[in-house]
Amino acid sequence: MLQGLMRNPERLKALAKEAKEFALQHGVVMRTVETPDSSEVVTYAPFTLFPTPVPKAVFHQALAVQTHFNTLVDKISQDPGFLEEALASTVQADDFTAKLFDIYRQVQREGRTQSIVLGVNRSDYMPNQREDGTCSLKQMEINTISAGSFGVTGLLPVVHRHILRLVGLLEESQHVPDNNTLAAVVRALAKAWELYGQQKAVFMFLVEDVQISKLSHRCIENELWKRDIPVIRRKFEDVVKTGYLNGDKKMFVDGLEVAVVYYRYGYVPNNYKEQTWEARLLMERSLAVKCPDIGTHLAGTKKVQQELARPGVLERFFPDQPQVVEQIRATFAGQYTLDMGPEGDQTVAMALAKPDEFVLKPQREGGGNNFFGEDIVRILEEVKGDKRRAAYILMDRIRPKVEHNVLLRRGLPLQLSSVCYEIGVFGAYVRHGGEMVLNEAAGHTLRTKSIEHSDGGVCNGVTIFDSPLFY
Numbered sequence: 001m002l003q004g005l006m007r008n009p010e011r012l013k014a015l016a017k018e019a020k021e022f023a024l025q026h027g028v029v030m031r032t033v034e035t036p037d038s039s040e041v042v043t044y045a046p047f048t049l050f051p052t053p054v055p056k057a058v059f060h061q062a063l064a065v066q067t068h069f070n071t072l073v074d075k076i077s078q079d080p081g082f083l084e085e086a087l088a089s090t091v092q093a094d095d096f097t098a099k100l101f102d103i104y105r106q107v108q109r110e111g112r113t114q115s116i117v118l119g120v121n122r123s124d125y126m127p128n129q130r131e132d133g134t135c136s137l138k139q140m141e142i143n144t145i146s147a148g149s150f151g152v153t154g155l156l157p158v159v160h161r162h163i164l165r166l167v168g169l170l171e172e173s174q175h176v177p178d179n180n181t182l183a184a185v186v187r188a189l190a191k192a193w194e195l196y197g198q199q200k201a202v203f204m205f206l207v208e209d210v211q212i213s214k215l216s217h218r219c220i221e222n223e224l225w226k227r228d229i230p231v232i233r234r235k236f237e238d239v240v241k242t243g244y245l246n247g248d249k250k251m252f253v254d255g256l257e258v259a260v261v262y263y264r265y266g267y268v269p270n271n272y273k274e275q276t277w278e279a280r281l282l283m284e285r286s287l288a289v290k291c292p293d294i295g296t297h298l299a300g301t302k303k304v305q306q307e308l309a310r311p312g313v314l315e316r317f318f319p320d321q322p323q324v325v326e327q328i329r330a331t332f333a334g335q336y337t338l339d340m341g342p343e344g345d346q347t348v349a350m351a352l353a354k355p356d357e358f359v360l361k362p363q364r365e366g367g368g369n370n371f372f373g374e375d376i377v378r379i380l381e382e383v384k385g386d387k388r389r390a391a392y393i394l395m396d397r398i399r400p401k402v403e404h405n406v407l408l409r410r411g412l413p414l415q416l417s418s419v420c421y422e423i424g425v426f427g428a429y430v431r432h433g434g435e436m437v438l439n440e441a442a443g444h445t446l447r448t449k450s451i452e453h454s455d456g457g458v459c460n461g462v463t464i465f466d467s468p469l470f471y
């Protein structure tokens with residue numbers, strides 16, 4: 001079908017035009033890089049013209065394991081011994097992780113004050129192509145802070161079904177699943193606010209200066225306001241200027257008591273300045289519910305993920321649940337330590353021998369930070385002799401299945417591209433003291449990129465929103 005369409009450029013152009021108009025009308029909107037704070041000119045969020053074929057079984061495997069990942073992240077966040085050991089060498093090599101870990105230690109020393117824990121994470125997978133043509137689900141990473149992109153993907157099934165119907169694929173249009181991530185995530189956010197138990201206390205989005213993602217945050221804000229939950233948006237600087245804790249460690253910002261801090265920023269080093277680290281510490285010490293709290297943030301580091309892949313480690317968190325361990329472990333790709341010592345030396349040798357089979361990952365988020373192929377050799381040759389290498393982990397490179405689609409993005413030519421996709425599954429949970437009061441697999445996001453890019457990222461224009469077409 002795609003091939004036929006490519007032979008008819010006029011028809012393709014008309015279809016793309018229709019898709020963009022339909023998408024805009026259904027809220028698939030984004031601000032532009034040129035005018036990130038203005039509503040005068042906006043554009044459609046990048047999306048694929050068609051939904052991409054995804055094996056239903058693989059997709060459901062990812063959804064089915066999510067509540068266990070929620071539990072796992074939550075358990076790690078409460079296990080200072082494990083975090084301390086897992087991150088010991090990383091904090092010596094990576095300043096950012098070290099700063100986060102300092103805050104974690106300080107909060108631990110003071111004793112925890114808030115027993116309500118709110119987690120919103122996204123576990124990202126690729127299907128790894130086997131030689132027999134089948135594929136297995138492999139996790140690339142789990143994000144425990146600022147896990148986003150559910151504003152747009154929830155709107156796309158309607159758009160994709162419409163496109164399929166336009167080209168006469170009625171039957172296929174029924175194989176694009178619904179996606180109710182927004183509602184599920186908001187249930188968790190609202191639950192945490194309710195448990196805090198102060199009607200006037202606000203729900204605070206911690207956001208950046210340049211607010212290109214503001215429109216997608218708005219989807220969440222609107223849902224909270226509908227539930228009579230007052231929402232404010234503040235930057236680190238605002239917390240620095242007006243934030244304080246009272247004698248009970250209740251936090252006030254601009255004179256308003258804060259029930260929940262929801263971080264949509266603060267996940268990479270350049271989000272921080274000297275003073276803003278103090279603001280982060282203030283929030284972590286406070287009675288406000290943090291999404292995520294500092295322990296949960298650290299549970300999402302790539303180093304922790306690598307440690308989890310070691311034999312016996314998952315069993316520590318699920319001692320009597322071999323099936324859960326098996327279900328989680330089935331999604332792990334090989335991951336290897338680069339800590340100083342014989343094991344790390346072996347990792348270095350293995351990577352240098354076959355760099356194309358691995359990915360070298362620093363402790364960073366947001367896409368565009370990983371190293372592939374010859375870059376792995378370059379970096380490792382530089383750091384292999386000393387503890388700087390512990391700032392990275394090595395991971396088996398996943399070989400995703402290649403599909404074809406037309407990527408719609410401002411400035412991109414209208415053409416058939418070879419693409420691969422990433423399945424992201426959202427998890428949302430709320431724990432109150434010892435009791436999990438909510439634990440959900442909160443929907444999905446499918447993100448697709450041209451295979452010419454090794455790494456991803458929405459803001460740098462690589463990642464395009466998509467929907468699965470089940471087969």
Ligand code: ADP
Nearest residue numbers: 140141359364365366367396397398454455456
């Ligand atoms: P970040 O936290 O920066 O998003 P990720 O680990 O999710 O880091 O990796 C970013 C991108 O790099 C992914 O979207 C994917 O395209 C690519 N990538 C990550 N891990 C692998 C892997 N093991 N094999 C192949 N590609 C990978």
Ligand code: MG
Nearest residue numbers: 141143365366
């Ligand atoms: Mg990430």
